[in-house]
Amino acid sequence: MNTLPSAERHDFPAGDGVPLQLTRYQGGAKGPVLLVHGAGVWSGMFMLPTVRENFVQHLVRHGYDTWLLDWRASVELPLRQFTLDEAARHDMPAAVRLVREHSGADSVQAVVHCAGSATFFMAMAAGLLPDVQSVVASQVALHHIVPPSTQLKAMLRLPDVLDITRDYLTPDEDPSSPLFQAAFGAFVDLWRHECDSTVCRRLTFMYGQLFRHARINRETHDRLDEQFGPCNMLTFRHLAQMARSGYAVGFDHGREENLRRYGRERPPSYLRAEHLKRPITFVSGEQNGTYMPASTELTYEWLREENGASYYRRKVLAGYGHLDTFMGSTASQDTYPVIRDALEAMA
Template sequence: MILRPLYTRLDETVVEEIPFRAGDGTRLGLTRVGTGRGDRPAVLLLHGHTASSDMFLQPETRNLVDVLLDEGYEPWLLDWRGSCRLPYNETGRRYTYDDVALYDIPAAVAYIRQQIGDRPLFAVAHCIGALSLSMSMTAGLVPGLAGVVAQGVFLTPKLAARTSLKMTMAGELFRSRFDHIPVDFRKVGFWSRYTPLFALASKGASCPDPTCQILSNSAWCVGASLFVHENLSDATHERLAQLLGPAPLWILPHLRRVALARSVVRWNQGDDRYRALPENALDQAGRIDCPVLLVSGSENGMWLDSQKLCHEVLAARQPQLDVRYEEIPGYGHFDTFVGRGAALDVFGHILDFLDAHA
């Protein structure tokens, strides 16, 4: 299996692509970006579902990896099994977020620890990467992290009512015909079976680009928005189909269960292989053993105010935890990492948190 190459301008001498498998043997992608110095705190970067490590490395802006390197950190990038860099991402190979929490993230943390020794290890996670990480943490599978930054969502997922409804409808209406909802109209063509989906996504859209419509205006036809359009550079806008891949429809039942519970809940209830994971991660939040920074854009059209809710719930239920909440004015969801001004508006909050706990 060959991963799609990273779209990066970094010197190849500092990028190490590591042959890596999850705890269940699934081939993943793990990349270390180093400088030859062995005294830097490490930061594991976790992308969202259908995205990839490219979201932290985009060359058209000052990206998060650039900033971390300049500020004395060693980035490690995990392409977990929901990455669009992995060739099996569009084949219908099925999994749930339980697999990510149980097999992908703990294996990556264990491997990095073997390489860095007793240096501090942080995690910065986006969207479903953060949601899955919350399950790993409350299961006690990644103990001893120096700190976690969770963007967009963490322990208390909250979707708009219309998004939940459309997610249910899409799952029931489309799953018999499609495995995935594509995002690149140039690949599927005008006369494909996906054309009605793109037409639906275009309703009320201000941007003429079909890929932007199905992401920004509709979030894979569930009626949400993944970013504030004005925050993207032209180059990033042009590469949306590379930054975000097709969305698998077979994952929707787990996502619906999570959204209805307003908590990260285990999907595989009757399978002994997953007994290490809590049935409800929020009920086990007391097992979190490191500081947490919850980040969200004020205009998050996907997860709404999930992070604010999470901060309030944890403050009430687990006041002993070190949890902060930072809201970024004028930002949505995905643009908190890929927006053209993210280095100025967002990354400083992440660095302040890392520096305080390194």
Template sequence: MREKITDLITVMLPLLLVVLLSQYSKSVDLEFNLNTPEVIQSWGYPVEIHNITTEDGFLLQLHRIPYGRDTPSSDIHSPRPVIFLQHGFLCSSFDWVANLPHQSAGFVFADAGFDVWLGNFRGNTYSRKHVSLNPDKDPAFWDWSWDQIAMYDLPAMIGKALEVSGQESLYYTGFSMGTLTMFAKLSTDPSFSKYIKKYFALAPVGTIKHARGVFSFLGRHFGKDYQEYVNKYGSDELFGSSWLFRKVVKYTCGLFDTLEELCSDITMLFVGTSSDNWNQTRIPVYLAHTPAGSSSNVMAHLDQMFSYGGTPAFDMGEEKNLKIYGQKLPPQYNFTSIKDVPIYLFWSEDDWLSTKQDLEETLFAQLNPQLVQGSYRISNYNHLHFIWGTNVAEKVYKRIIDIVAVDQK
């Protein structure tokens, strides 16, 4: 009886707190309560939803902005270059439309004449389905890491974008894990490069051995214990979006300016403390959509990269490694095998998750210099500035547009 009362209190207290605080909260932006397609529509842009099935049975949802808001009706069906935007860890397609139209990549590229596709990795808010597995009942649904994302999700999504657009190749822009998985895919399947005209890597990740901030602290003190826990008990959902979390965000971060600032400061402890070009008032909106969910295997895999360095495939323990990889230790991804893809790197020394030292030890050292067409160091950018910065359109997106414009002449 005492345990039941304790459980009831555990559930009811947060709900009671939400109800009480809701009486005093200030209003939040409209996008707080909208999903990605609704956000796109709310700004007057066209949007399409496309669903695909990966080779291993996961159902992924793609969001498309086929043309810009002010495109003349006579030009709607004109062919236009395809750009594919891929989010990072625990994120979603929302990240590319999270700010005002002149600041958000999805809108900026659409208005510049692109056919814009927004991907969603397996396990997030929009890709939480499988042909036979139930994410709430079947642990096997969550038994994957970013290895499988690179192997199955990227070709399925990019294949769909090319099929619908009727084109043979596209421009790929990845952020964070959206870059790591593409580097992994291109290194293990060099033939995939024929689908990528140019590859723009924002806050690129090759490894995270030298990550700083809260992630570094957690990795040093709890990383190995977490890996052992996942190996022992299996993978599960990690930080899935929930109604309760959204309410807590709304009635804490969105309550007063002081709490809004506190939520912003806490966020920066993970990604870097540079705070210029950062719209603090949007924090409740960002956190209403992020984290968007993933597998705990992915976090364990990142912990392994932090602990051991390099870019290993997921370490499942000697027994499983021998069965899957044919060796006791997981193989390392080798980026020297990437061929025939022009690559542009956008990075910052103030980024705590994509550090200069990690880039020097992996991407800068392994990528063929002839493939790296540009390496742009952006000053005073933390990790999230590359998707949420108020001036990222000028610093990054318009540079990409200018680079692509040369191809279109």
């Protein structure tokens, strides 16, 4: 495994005071590049100890000043209930500001994944990230197209039903809630699966197929519990709302509260293109079972129509799923160069 420069850790508050973390690996003069993880994981998804070269090592080896954000969805931070609107407004601008302050750079590049990408794009669309120079969006941005099994759970309002009794779902064994977790495990074990890991099966229930098994090595699969943890129900409910509408919308608080917050009965859309006139490369795993490749395709086509084709690129990663884009055993040969080339082309 390649060695990394020593980590520089920054604890800082989001705009509303929620404590967040940034971890910097200063690899050289390129960047700075900000990495934003998805929901129910943490920044460790970019630096797995179980692959020959992880994404952070790859960027550092190529001279990037690399910054890993743990935003409020991180399983390394205390669990809290939040909508993606709150994270978009308070986490992403504060993180970009801190990177700029400490690196001295005028602007940053970003590689953003899954719910982290959805939230980052909501912040950009709202005009809150003018100093983000260019972005690689992994798997989803402003359009949310999910597989039929996820859509069914969203249509059945499953997260709203679970929210009555549960604050979160986690794939891991859970000493604070052993009976529920055993029942959750027994439930997901009823279905046919590619493997015999209950953690992996719970993950599939929570998010859809997160990776192609053929793409991750045994050690990564055996240690999934180190990467994943609780995801709060309010975030699940917001993601389900966006899956139902097909695109990013503000959280639906109900008619009365919507009128008070938004001045309208229905939550507003984030499909506003004027602040997205900047280089963006969309990447989707060809066999993604969490967000269908149509998700990035729709945002890509919509932006080309709105702002002209020159800013935008899209790459489909052949043979890849969702998280194996970063956690795959040969991702350093297959997918990291695609992302790094995009960063260099957009610098």
